[in-house]
Amino acid sequence: MRSEAAGREEHGREAAEAGRPVDRPEIPAPVAELLATLRGGGHSAYVVGGCLRDAVLGREPADWDLTTDAQPDRIQRLFPGSLYENRFGTVVVRRGDSQYEITAFRRDVSYTDHRHPDSVEFGNSIEEDLARRDFTVNAMAWGGKPAEEASFVDPHGGAADLDRRLIRAVGDPDRRFHEDALRMVRAVRLAATLGFEVEAGTLEAVGRNAALARHLSGERKATELTKLLAAARPSVGLRLMAESGLLAVIAPDLARQIGIPQNKLDGEDLWDHTLRTVDAAPNRSLVRMAALLHDIGKPDTLADGHFHGHETVGAEMVRRFLADLHSPRVQQERVAHLVGNHMFSYQPNWSDAAVRRFIRKIGPGSVDDLLALRAADNQGSGLAPEAGLLPELADRVRRELVANAVLGREQLAIDGDDLKSELGIPPGRALGRVLDILTERVIAEPALNDRAILLELARGEIASGPAGAESPRRTHEAG
Ligand code: ATP
Ligand code: MG
16 A cells, blocks of 8 residues: 555645646645644644645655644643643644644744744734744645635745745845844755755845854754755755855864865865765765765865875864764764774775774774765765775675674673683783783684683783783782
8 A cells, every 4th residue: 555655745746747836735634633623623723834845845744833823721722641841832742653743823023142032922823923934935834714724825935936946035034044043054954955946035145144153052053964964965055055154154174175176076176075975975864974074184184285194183073073063972973983984995805804803993883884984985086986895895894794703802702700710810901901812813713712712822821921010920920
């Protein structure tokens, strides 16, 4: 059976291909039920914002939002079990595994910090609610007053802009970007996500107001950047950011890549290389972020036409960049790790042990991402994704992982307790050193991973270990 989502996409696509507006959006059953309950309860109610835009375009909406003249306490009474835990008038209703936001009509008043309204007021009409929204394509509603038949409400010409594939500010763009500077980032992000252009007047206003983006919180920038990187071609939005001056405010170290020469593709600079690499990277957020940042260390390390050590300098810059965006610590570390290790150079004469050491250094959970990053980097340089024998390396890595090769102490056939009870080595540095040596031996020769053999090797190691405090046996004998 065809999925509901596929049906919706087809409906939108057919209408779009026929060049006519969608007469009614395809709304999933739970959303239709919420609308009917609100209207049956004597309220105006509408599907509104990005979800309606996506439904009309035939894209699967990320989330469905409703707006109504009912106040939050009334919404809660209409939907027993719903949650109201904010001060913005948004009540959350669960249906199955999904949740839906129902927000009382709002009107935003006086912004002084370029990022949020000083207060939120409930509005009186759908028109007021639509006027506070950012772009015309995001400022349409579908629904109506209780007794009316449902219809589109589109006072800002959103449907026409959807047809023309344009992101256009609602009202005066300079004023709207002054109110909330995030809207500039959203404009370029939506252009990339939807494959639209930013309308000329709106784009010029981004250029005039880009400096206001310095007021934005890391979290809000991160949300939009992550959505931008998930677009089919993030370069569409990233180029707009660069050309409008937003990039220099939000990611100054990336903006410095513009104009730095690269001996890769004719007439292309380092920034062009970064953009090609991001577009070529598989659509996984860590890999896309690593692709965006992989050469962030190059401008600082450029000397005599080389970028010596740029990956190490870059890894540190990645940590700072992602910390400023308040990205979770693990994400900072994982992206920095990929960037710091992206310059490996595989040779077919690597022994199996060398392949195992490579996996241990990169971490079994990151090898796939690193190889994907490198394949994208190849494409960004105008090479085939397979350049540098990446598929051969990937294949050898896979074989080691399937064979469950020992890559660390935890997989040894003995542990510290065995060394203590069998050989009398007290816990401490010396014991750790013996375990490390045994691990190296097993990585080089997996057949050695046997309890009796390892204990024998450990004994030999202690007997021949370096003199001094490092070796417990010698320390003991000397004492
Ligand atoms: P996505 O498909 O990524 O969810 P979206 O446009 O739906 O994109 P949301 O953050 O879900 O983005 O916002 C939902 C709606 O709220 C928008 O479509 C828009 O109408 C309104 N909105 C969101 N952010 C702003 C803003 N900064 N200023 C004005 N209106 C906004
Ligand atoms: Mg949304």
